[in-house]
Amino acid sequence: KEKVKITKEQQALMKVVVEAYNRHQIPQDVAKKLLQEQYSEEENFLLLTEMATSQVQVLVEFTKNIPGFLSLNHEDQIALLKGSAVEAMFLRSAQVFSRKMPNGHTEVLEERIRKSGISEEFMTPMFNFYKSIGELHMMQEEQALLTAIAILTPDRPYVKDQQAVERLQEPMLDVLRKLCVLQHPQEPQYFARLLGRLTELRTLNHYHAEMLTSWRMNDHKFTPLLCEIWDVE
Ligand SMILES: O=C(c1ccccc1)c1ccc(-c2nc3ccccc3n2[C@H](C(=O)NC2CCCCC2)C2CCCCC2)cc1
Numbered sequence: 065k066e067k068v069k070i071t072k073e074q075q076a077l078m079k080v081v082v083e084a085y086n087r088h089q090i091p092q093d094v095a096k097k098l099l100q101e102q103y104s105e106e107e108n109f110l111l112l113t114e115m116a117t118s119q120v121q122v123l124v125e126f127t128k129n130i131p132g133f134l135s136l137n138h139e140d141q142i143a144l145l146k147g148s149a150v151e152a153m154f155l156r157s158a159q160v161f162s163r164k165m166p167n168g169h170t171e172v173l174e175e176r177i178r179k180s181g182i183s184e185e186f187m188t189p190m191f192n193f194y195k196s197i198g199e200l201h202m203m204q205e206e207q208a209l210l211t212a213i214a215i216l217t218p219d220r221p222y223v224k225d226q227q228a229v230e231r232l233q234e235p236m237l238d239v240l241r242k243l244c245v246l247q248h249p250q251e252p253q254y255f256a257r258l259l260g261r262l263t264e265l266r267t268l269n270h271y272h273a274e275m276l277t278s279w280r281m282n283d284h285k286f287t288p289l290l291c292e293i294w295d296v297e
Pocket residue numbers: 090094095098108109111112115116119150153156157158160161176177180182272273275276294
């Protein structure tokens with residue numbers, strides 16, 4: 065049984081990524097807001113655009129702290145951010161949803177989201193993903209590394225130098241694999257299950273365009289940043 069050991073430089077890499085991930089948290093807690101009262105569809109859409117806009121800003125700051133990211137070709141940096149923005153939002157939403165809450169709060173939150181204005185057809189895949197993330201009881205390190213790995217996906221549309229992105233993603237995958245073996249010795253498939261979540265995340269990606277238009281309102285007003293990153297309007 066080979067002794068798995070995280071090297072000094074892997075410790076350093078993990079530290080940088082986890083600190084950046086924790087530094088760039090969403091300002092106010094959207095779950096608390098949603099648990100306070102049931103908002104109208106208009107208010108919910110406004111809340112989403114506000115939360116999503118600040119999350120994109122947070123995502124950019126986090127990504128800039130990923131070692132090597134800023135030395136990538138500039139167009140590729142944009143392509144990676146655009147390609148991962150919606151996935152990062154769902155990943156973060158899943159973490160918000162699966163946070164330990166007092167009894168019954170998760171059910172209330174789920175109910176509020178179901179009635180928020182998102183059309184029913186997206187509820188099942190979305191909540192399936194949230195629950196599958198919740199079942200993993202991920203540690204912060206795993207959440208941070210998984211988000212960095214999702215951002216550093218070499219085959220996003222319009223990425224020119226895929227090898228350069230692979231060279232940044234691989235060390236993240238290595239340290240995450242070792243972390244999983246060390247933290248979940250009784251669950252050898254844990255790392256594979258984590259990566260499986262990234263595949264599930266990609267399927268949600270192609271819903272988001274319809275999710276936006278389907279939000280049962282016609283006058284969708286988006287911030288310039290969301291228009292840019294979500295390819296709307
Ligand atoms: O339809 C969606 C969509 C997805 C991609 C592109 C465009 C629209 C789409 C997008 C988020 C959520 C979503 N799932 C959540 C799970 C738990 C808690 C809140 C959640 N939300 C929304 C939210 O604020 N998310 C934050 C979370 C922090 C990081 C930035 C985002 C609210 C917005 C108010 C109404 C109810 C849901 C649910 C659905």
